[in-house]
Amino acid sequence: MKRSLLIPSLFALSLSGPLANPAVAGPELAPLRQLAIQDGGRVKPLDTFARELAKRVQGAKPFGFERVVGLEPTLWLLASHAAPERWQAEPILKVTHAGLRQAAALPAGRDRFSLQELAEHEGLRSAVAAVRTKLEHDEDLDPIDREVLELEATLAAYQGVLTGEGLRVVPHPDDPKAAWFSLADVHSPEAADIPQLGRVRALSDAMLLAYRAGDLPGVTTAARAFSGRLAELAPAVYPDAKQLRMEVHYNGLKPFRAAWVSYLAGFLALLASFPLASRWLKLAGYGALVAGFLLNSYGLVLRVLISGRPPVTNMYETIVFVAWGGVLFALVFEAVYKTHVFAACAGALGALALIIAEGVPIFDGAIAPLVPVLRDNMWLTVHVLTIMLGYAAFTLAMGIGHLNLGLYFFRPGDVVLFKRLSLFLYRALQVGTLFLAVGTLLGGVWASYSWGRFWGWDPKETWALIALLGYLAVLHGRFAGWIKDFGMAVGSILGYLLVLMAWYGVNYILGTGLHSYGFGSGGYWYVGSFVAFEALVIAAAALRRRSFMARPGPAATVAAQPAH
Amino acid sequence: MSPMLMNDKGFGGRSFRLLASLRLSVVVMVTIGAICASATFYEMRHGTPAVQRDVYQTSWFAFLLGLLGLNVLAAMVNRWPWSKHHVGFLAAHVGILLVLVGSVVSLYRGLDSNMALYEGETSDRVSLLEPSLQVHVPGLGVSGTFAVRFEKQPPRAGRELRFAVPGSDVVLVARDYAPHVEVTEAVTAAGPRRTLTPRPPPAKEARRQAAVLLQVEGAAARSEPVWVLWGERTGVAFGGEQASVAFRPPEAQLPFRVTLLRFNNEAYPGSRMAATYESTVRIDDPERGSFETLVAMNHPLHHRGYIFFQSSFVEGRPMISIFSVARAPGLPLVYLGTTLVGAGILWMFYVKPWLARRQGALALAAHSTRENRHEAQSADPQSLRA
Numbered sequence: 001m002k003r004s005l006l007i008p009s010l011f012a013l014s015l016s017g018p019l020a021n022p023a024v025a026g027p028e029l030a031p032l033r034q035l036a037i038q039d040g041g042r043v044k045p046l047d048t049f050a051r052e053l054a055k056r057v058q059g060a061k062p063f064g065f066e067r068v069v070g071l072e073p074t075l076w077l078l079a080s081h082a083a084p085e086r087w088q089a090e091p092i093l094k095v096t097h098a099g100l101r102q103a104a105a106l107p108a109g110r111d112r113f114s115l116q117e118l119a120e121h122e123g124l125r126s127a128v129a130a131v132r133t134k135l136e137h138d139e140d141l142d143p144i145d146r147e148v149l150e151l152e153a154t155l156a157a158y159q160g161v162l163t164g165e166g167l168r169v170v171p172h173p174d175d176p177k178a179a180w181f182s183l184a185d186v187h188s189p190e191a192a193d194i195p196q197l198g199r200v201r202a203l204s205d206a207m208l209l210a211y212r213a214g215d216l217p218g219v220t221t222a223a224r225a226f227s228g229r230l231a232e233l234a235p236a237v238y239p240d241a242k243q244l245r246m247e248v249h250y251n252g253l254k255p256f257r258a259a260w261v262s263y264l265a266g267f268l269a270l271l272a273s274f275p276l277a278s279r280w281l282k283l284a285g286y287g288a289l290v291a292g293f294l295l296n297s298y299g300l301v302l303r304v305l306i307s308g309r310p311p312v313t314n315m316y317e318t319i320v321f322v323a324w325g326g327v328l329f330a331l332v333f334e335a336v337y338k339t340h341v342f343a344a345c346a347g348a349l350g351a352l353a354l355i356i357a358e359g360v361p362i363f364d365g366a367i368a369p370l371v372p373v374l375r376d377n378m379w380l381t382v383h384v385l386t387i388m389l390g391y392a393a394f395t396l397a398m399g400i401g402h403l404n405l406g407l408y409f410f411r412p413g414d415v416v417l418f419k420r421l422s423l424f425l426y427r428a429l430q431v432g433t434l435f436l437a438v439g440t441l442l443g444g445v446w447a448s449y450s451w452g453r454f455w456g457w458d459p460k461e462t463w464a465l466i467a468l469l470g471y472l473a474v475l476h477g478r479f480a481g482w483i484k485d486f487g488m489a490v491g492s493i494l495g496y497l498l499v500l501m502a503w504y505g506v507n508y509i510l511g512t513g514l515h516s517y518g519f520g521s522g523g524y525w526y527v528g529s530f531v532a533f534e535a536l537v538i539a540a541a542a543l544r545r546r547s548f549m550a551r552p553g554p555a556a557t558v559a560a561q562p563a564h
Numbered sequence: 565m566s567p568m569l570m571n572d573k574g575f576g577g578r579s580f581r582l583l584a585s586l587r588l589s590v591v592v593m594v595t596i597g598a599i600c601a602s603a604t605f606y607e608m609r610h611g612t613p614a615v616q617r618d619v620y621q622t623s624w625f626a627f628l629l630g631l632l633g634l635n636v637l638a639a640m641v642n643r644w645p646w647s648k649h650h651v652g653f654l655a656a657h658v659g660i661l662l663v664l665v666g667s668v669v670s671l672y673r674g675l676d677s678n679m680a681l682y683e684g685e686t687s688d689r690v691s692l693l694e695p696s697l698q699v700h701v702p703g704l705g706v707s708g709t710f711a712v713r714f715e716k717q718p719p720r721a722g723r724e725l726r727f728a729v730p731g732s733d734v735v736l737v738a739r740d741y742a743p744h745v746e747v748t749e750a751v752t753a754a755g756p757r758r759t760l761t762p763r764p765p766p767a768k769e770a771r772r773q774a775a776v777l778l779q780v781e782g783a784a785a786r787s788e789p790v791w792v793l794w795g796e797r798t799g800v801a802f803g804g805e806q807a808s809v810a811f812r813p814p815e816a817q818l819p820f821r822v823t824l825l826r827f828n829n830e831a832y833p834g835s836r837m838a839a840t841y842e843s844t845v846r847i848d849d850p851e852r853g854s855f856e857t858l859v860a861m862n863h864p865l866h867h868r869g870y871i872f873f874q875s876s877f878v879e880g881r882p883m884i885s886i887f888s889v890a891r892a893p894g895l896p897l898v899y900l901g902t903t904l905v906g907a908g909i910l911w912m913f914y915v916k917p918w919l920a921r922r923q924g925a926l927a928l929a930a931h932s933t934r935e936n937r938h939e940a941q942s943a944d945p946q947s948l949r950a
Contacts, residue, residue, distance in 0.1 A: 041835035041839070138771075177833050178833065369835075371837075372838055373861050377862045430913045433913075437909055438902075441902040448898075451875075453890060453892065454666075454670070454892065454895065457616065459604045459607060463604065469593045469594070469596060469597040470594075473593045473597070476589050
């Protein structure tokens with residue numbers, strides 16, 4: 001026991017520096033990462049499990065890094081299981097939510113705690129008990145209650161790794177629908193009677209022994225033999241090695257992070273190419289943008305192949321898909337108009353959207369099983385994809401709207417550019433309106449198919465309608481000549497606030513209705529500041545415009561021009 | 565509508581032009597949007613039944629939707645005589661009308677109901693969604709069902725509501741109403757006894773448990789007043805007869821019988837997350853024979869215009885499966901409307917400009933051909949004939 005405590009901690013120390021041995025995180029660990037584990041209703045590679053748990057335990061880190069005290073997630077998992085005494089005293093659990101800390105009466109001044117400390121904490125215990133009472137009385141939970149439950153679940157999940165009860169890596173030999181055996185089950189006295197588990201037990205012990213001895217190649221060899229044995233044990237249930245490899249590849253590649261870096265580079269290069277009039281910069285910008293688009297597409301394809309369903313089943317996926325759709329529309333528009341405005345806009349928006357999806361902790365990128373109503377439905381797929389393409393076009397329109405308002409500050413006299421941008425804005429709004437109108441009605445088709453009525457004024461469908469009505473009002477106002485170019489730019493931004501309400505607000509602010517499978521909490525601060533920022537932008541542009549209109553000269557014509 | 569009215573300078577013409585105006589469209593769209601937006605917040609506070617009753621199913625909201633429909637219709641009439649420029653506009657706006665009309669048809673000619681069956685149970689009755697009071701006196705052959713809306717017009721002591729059963733002298737009297745009661749049960753010497761105590765109602769209507777104080781009156785006899793909980797039926801002594809009163813949704817008869825053979829809910833392996841729930845049912849239809857089929861989430865059963873959806877279930881032995889049973893005769897109109905809206909927008913935004921450009925190009929080409937021909941003719945009249 002002494003030995004098992006000592007060696008992994010030394011081992012962890014040796015890896016905790018910034019220059020942790022790259023070979024350790026390299027391909028040698030593949031067999032360990034590709035071990036299958038049953039968790040959260042699906043079978044996934046240990047790598048995915050480890051990364052998800054790392055995120056839950058220590059919170060999301062900037063740029064999506066998941067190392068725990070310098071250890072690669074899968075190794076951290078193995079280390080924790082190999083030396084539970086040491087790891088339950090390690091202050092790795094990060095609790096930042098102010099309301100949660102207050103509700104659980106956690107000590108002020110630090111936000112990292114050990115498992116042991118939290119599990120024995122009186123305040124947290126009574127907070128959990130209070131929420132349980134609420135649940136029993138069927139009362140509504142507030143966001144802090146949900147945080148309390150989430151923290152409790154995280155503690156249980158990590159505890160499960162330490163004891164092995166949460167490591168359900170051994171498939172049931174006969175029953176494909178049964179729960180898998182955990183490492184703790186395999187070592188339980190009852191399992192001693194099941195002959196098939198003997199070798200499984202020996203191989204899992206070998207893996208741990210090799211790890212405790214600091215013998216990484218030994219771990220790899222044992223892991224490979226272990227997974228081979230498990231596949232033999234339940235050939236009908238154990239997932240295909242190719243599938244597991246693909247998911248580990250996806251985890252390691254982080255295609256959406258690579259895509260936003262690429263989009264951002266493309267945006268900056270295109271932005272610089274305007275004043276510098278550099279053809280090379282422009283080409284480089286397009287290169288980066290297209291590379292980002294390909295990475296974005298590749299990531300989406302991988303997700304579809306891993307999860308076996310269209311990539312629009314939670315908030316995270318929709319944001320990633322909207323980024324993709326926005327860049328796609330921009331590239332199509334570029335092919336028609338050969339301006340570089342769309343490309344630059346799409347680069348900025350694509351980067352922004354993916355940074356939000358990857359960086360804001362409330363958007364969970366984990367692949368989880370679907371609730372029954374979302375499964376196996378063509379209309380669902382068609383309707384959500386269509387609406388998301390509408391959102392994508394409106395996102396692009398919103399970006400161009402900002403450029404348009406920006407002209408009042410940076411190029412106030414450039415009527416030609418202003419008119420041209422207004423035309424682009426109109427084109428993007430048209431695409432968005434087409435997709436949102438059709439998508440909303442298709443939503444009705446899905447609803448009449450799955451819920452038995454075409455339209456029931458559910459908040460989600462109501463807000464989609466409100467956004468659509470907003471944009472239709474803008475387009476009809478333009479047709480009547482009441483709304484000119486300035487009004488269109490403002491409309492594209494105000495309309496986008498409605499889209500945000502339909503997209504994010506219904507799930508995270510209203511939190512009621514039939515679309516409850518997507519609900520969550522948090523992020524109000526971000527969205528609130530976005531709304532405030534937009535209000536400022538519009539107000540500033542309106543003031544600026546008034547002062548130009550009052551002044552004689554070419555600038556006044558910017559806004560006085562009739563609509564197209 | 566004739567062009568005469570459109571050009572009419574009088575009141576009729578002026579109101580028609582207002583009805584057909586873009587100004588009205590924008591005002592109505594913005595108004596509906598604003599009302600819906602506040603309605604969703606109202607729903608967050610008070611729950612879905614409240615917002616349905618107080619906003620979406622009110623006559624003023626129907627009026628607004630009707631106004632939108634009239635506006636769309638008038639805008640189309642106003643463009644008469646139509647030309648091929650109007651194809652997209654007409655398709656999109658006819659589509660909107662069809663969606664509205666189809667919804668109205670489904671509302672008035674359709675059915676929205678529930679059916680709950682335990683495994684092995686057979687039924688040909690569905691319960692509708694709106695509340696009603698019911699009275700049955702089997703000995704006298706008296707039976708009556710009355711739709712009620714107690715949230716708006718509750719009976720009170722001193723202002724009771726009386727419902728006379730047609731063709732008899734029996735009257736069902738609602739004496740009092742409590743929007744929310746607490747139910748306590750105690751075992752006494754006379755058997756289990758239930759007490760209903762009125763309480764302040766919780767904000768969410770789904771949590772409320774309403775009760776009504778009912779009494780059956782006749783020419784010669786009257787029953788004791790009795791509190792009836794929402795969804796329940798209670799027996800009362802009425803003169804020498806055994807009567808029953810109920811406060812629950814009325815039922816409707818289906819032209820066939822449904823038997824729940826098996827109910828199956830499955831979780832994702834190794835978790836408690838529901839993966840699917842499905843019911844195996846048998847339909848016995850006197851006209852179309854019997855068959856067995858599966859009803860699952862996203863796999864509804866269509867039979868003679870009725871659609872059965874797996875909506876939920878109650879865990880237990882035997883399991884109870886709950887279906888939504890709907891009939892939406894307006895649905896084909898709505899689907900057609902959806903298609904037309906999509907096609908119309910597509911036409912307006914993309915096909916029409918493309919046609920215009922092509923026409924422009926053709927006109928330009930024709931013009932230049934004419935010019936050339938003109939020059940050629942003046943130079944060499946023979947070449948044209950060749």
